[in-house]
Amino acid sequence: MRRSRAFIPTIKEAPSDATLASHKFLIRGGFINTQGAGLYNFMPLGKIVLEKIRAIVKEELDAAGCNEVQLSFVTPIGLWERSGRSETMGKEMLRIKDRHENEFVLSPTNEEAMVELVKNRVTSYKDLPLNLYQINTKFRDEARPRYGLLRGREFLMKDGYSFHSSQEDMIREFDLMETTYKKIFTRLGLDFRVVAADSGAIGGEGSKEFHVLANSGEDTLVICEACDYGANIETIFDNEEVDALNEKSYEELKESKISKPCACGAELHFKKGIEVGHIFQLGTKYSSALEAHFNDENGRAKPFEMATFGIGVSRLIAAVIEQNHDENGCIWTKETAPYMVNILVSNVKDEAQSALAEELYERLKALHVEVMLDDTKERFGFKMKDAELIGFPYTIIIGKELQNGLVQIYDRKTKENSSINRDEIYKKIVELLK
Numbered sequence: 001m002r003r004s005r006a007f008i009p010t011i012k013e014a015p016s017d018a019t020l021a022s023h024k025f026l027i028r029g030g031f032i033n034t035q036g037a038g039l040y041n042f043m044p045l046g047k048i049v050l051e052k053i054r055a056i057v058k059e060e061l062d063a064a065g066c067n068e069v070q071l072s073f074v075t076p077i078g079l080w081e082r083s084g085r086s087e088t089m090g091k092e093m094l095r096i097k098d099r100h101e102n103e104f105v106l107s108p109t110n111e112e113a114m115v116e117l118v119k120n121r122v123t124s125y126k127d128l129p130l131n132l133y134q135i136n137t138k139f140r141d142e143a144r145p146r147y148g149l150l151r152g153r154e155f156l157m158k159d160g161y162s163f164h165s166s167q168e169d170m171i172r173e174f175d176l177m178e179t180t181y182k183k184i185f186t187r188l189g190l191d192f193r194v195v196a197a198d199s200g201a202i203g204g205e206g207s208k209e210f211h212v213l214a215n216s217g218e219d220t221l222v223i224c225e226a227c228d229y230g231a232n233i234e235t236i237f238d239n240e241e242v243d244a245l246n247e248k249s250y251e252e253l254k255e256s257k258i259s260k261p262c263a264c265g266a267e268l269h270f271k272k273g274i275e276v277g278h279i280f281q282l283g284t285k286y287s288s289a290l291e292a293h294f295n296d297e298n299g300r301a302k303p304f305e306m307a308t309f310g311i312g313v314s315r316l317i318a319a320v321i322e323q324n325h326d327e328n329g330c331i332w333t334k335e336t337a338p339y340m341v342n343i344l345v346s347n348v349k350d351e352a353q354s355a356l357a358e359e360l361y362e363r364l365k366a367l368h369v370e371v372m373l374d375d376t377k378e379r380f381g382f383k384m385k386d387a388e389l390i391g392f393p394y395t396i397i398i399g400k401e402l403q404n405g406l407v408q409i410y411d412r413k414t415k416e417n418s419s420i421n422r423d424e425i426y427k428k429i430v431e432l433l434k
Contacts, residue, residue: 001371001372002375003375007030007043007044008044008390009030009033010028010029010030010389013028017146018148019146020148020318021321021325022317022318022325023150025321025325026149026317026318027148028329029045029330029389029390030045031046031049031317032046037145037153038142038145038152038154039153039154040152040154042314045390046317049332049338050156052335052336053188053336054135054313056184056335057135057158057184057313058135060180061158061180063180064176064177066131066132066160067131068133068134069132070134071107071110071114071134071136073136074104074105075104075107075112075113076103077103079116082112082289082290084289089108091141092108092143093106094106094141107138107139108138108140109157110136111282111286111308114132115286115287115290115304116292117132119291119292120292122163123293123294124294124295125294125295125297127294128165128304129163129164129165129169130162131161131162132163133159136159137154137155137156137157138157138159139155140155141153148318149314150315150319152314155312156314157310157311157313159309160308161308162177162307162309164304164307165294165296165304165305166305170305170306171281174281174307178194178279181309184277185210188320188333188336189324189333189336190319190320190323191212191323192210193210193228193230193271194208194228194230195211195221196208197209206280207278207279208279209277209278210311211273212273212276212316213271213273214273214274214319214322215250215272216322217271217274219273219275220232220233220242220245220246220270220273221271222271224262224266224267224269226264226265227263227264229262229263229264229268233245250272258270275312276311276319278310279307279310280307280309282305282307282308284306285306286306287304287306292304317336320333320336325391329390330391331391331413332391334393337391337392337393338370339370339371339372340369340371340394341369341370341371341372341392341393341395341429342387343357344374344383344384345357345373345375345398346383346397347380348375348376352403353399356402356407357398360396363426364426364429369429372392374386374387380399384410387410387412388412391412392412394409394411394433395409395410396408396425397417402422405421405422405423406421407419407420407422408420411432
């Protein structure tokens with residue numbers, strides 16, 4: 001993409017309500033803009049990142065044997081009344097009426113709708129297990145939407161639902177999805193932990209959350225750094241203690257001691273986390289309520305054993321930046337960067353600079369490298385500030401040193417600026433991208 005043709009409206013100042021790094025830099029860098037309270041438009045850069053994350057989620061789920069579907073975003077209220085969640089979901093569930101006064105909801109999640117999809121279509125134990133998922137828009141009417149994509153009202157979510165003939169097989173799938181989620185977050189380059197969690201309004205017995213570790217996280221976790229133990233504080237402290245701990249800043253939590261050691265004998269520590277995934281063992285909660293049955297090997301009708309699995313796809317964009325940024329802007333991981341290489345022409349009126357830039361741009365495109373050519377007439381300093389704000393992993397700077405046969409490669413993560421012979425620049429950048 002040529003920067004002169006790209007729609008990347010960067011701005012100098014963050015919105016007054018932006019307190020977190022991800023909110024500030026995603027707005028300033030032209031990735032998203034605010035449509036309303038808790039509502040965001042994804043501009044070209046943001047859309048690229050969103051689709052990259054979505055593709056990784058899909059690849060790993062498909063490899064694990066899951067089937068992708070897409071359900072209607074609008075669901076009849078009757079489904080929620082039959083499961084009992086029309087009341088328990090509270091005001092977060094936005095209800096609407098059509099012209100005929102029929103009541104619907106904007107889906108915050110889709111357990112009921114997915115059960116209805118499978119009901120009477122899967123009737124034998126021989127057709128089980130089955131794992132269906134979608135990556136679709138959700139809406140939750142947050143009382144206090146804030147923190148940009150981390151607590152919006154409309155968001156893109158992966159929600160999956162599995163159906164089984166036995167509890168044992170449901171637990172097997174639950175464990176498989178835990179492994180699959182770990183693969184997804186590892187591929188995204190994130191430092192994360194899996195923790196025991198409360199099931200909340202979704203229901204069920206077993207529940208695990210996946211948290212990206214970040215000082216700005218809303219959730220307080222207890223983790224052991226000597227083993228893989230982790231828990232949300234809601235599962236191990238009473239309500240008063242939880243409230244007190246959640247009011248503490250990350251710096252205050254670092255000074256707080258946990259009296260009990262981990263089962264492995266090591267010390268436990270408080271950490272802050274951003275929840276990006278949650279998996280639940282549902283049992284027969286929804287299949288029984290909605291009378292969704294299959295026939296077992298003896299011909300007896302039984303409700304499906306179920307599990308459900310969620311990932312906040314759009315939330316992951318913000319989580320990446322909360323974990324990877326500096327005072328100048330975004331630092332994308334390899335799998336999430338909108339463009340891997342930015343070719344910056346210091347003076348577009350210099351024919352030699354522009355010619356080399358064009359040559360590199362075409363060669364990298366031919367290699368299917370995601371490359372941006374900054375061919376605008378802006379000042380060099382302005383271009384570099386934008387490059388750091390947006391967070392291109394590598395910026396090739398073609399400037400005055402070209403007359404000495406040299407160009408520079410700026411590494412966004414390390415901030416190192418290396419001078420390279422012009423004849424070696426293509427080979428060097430290809431090596432860095434491996």
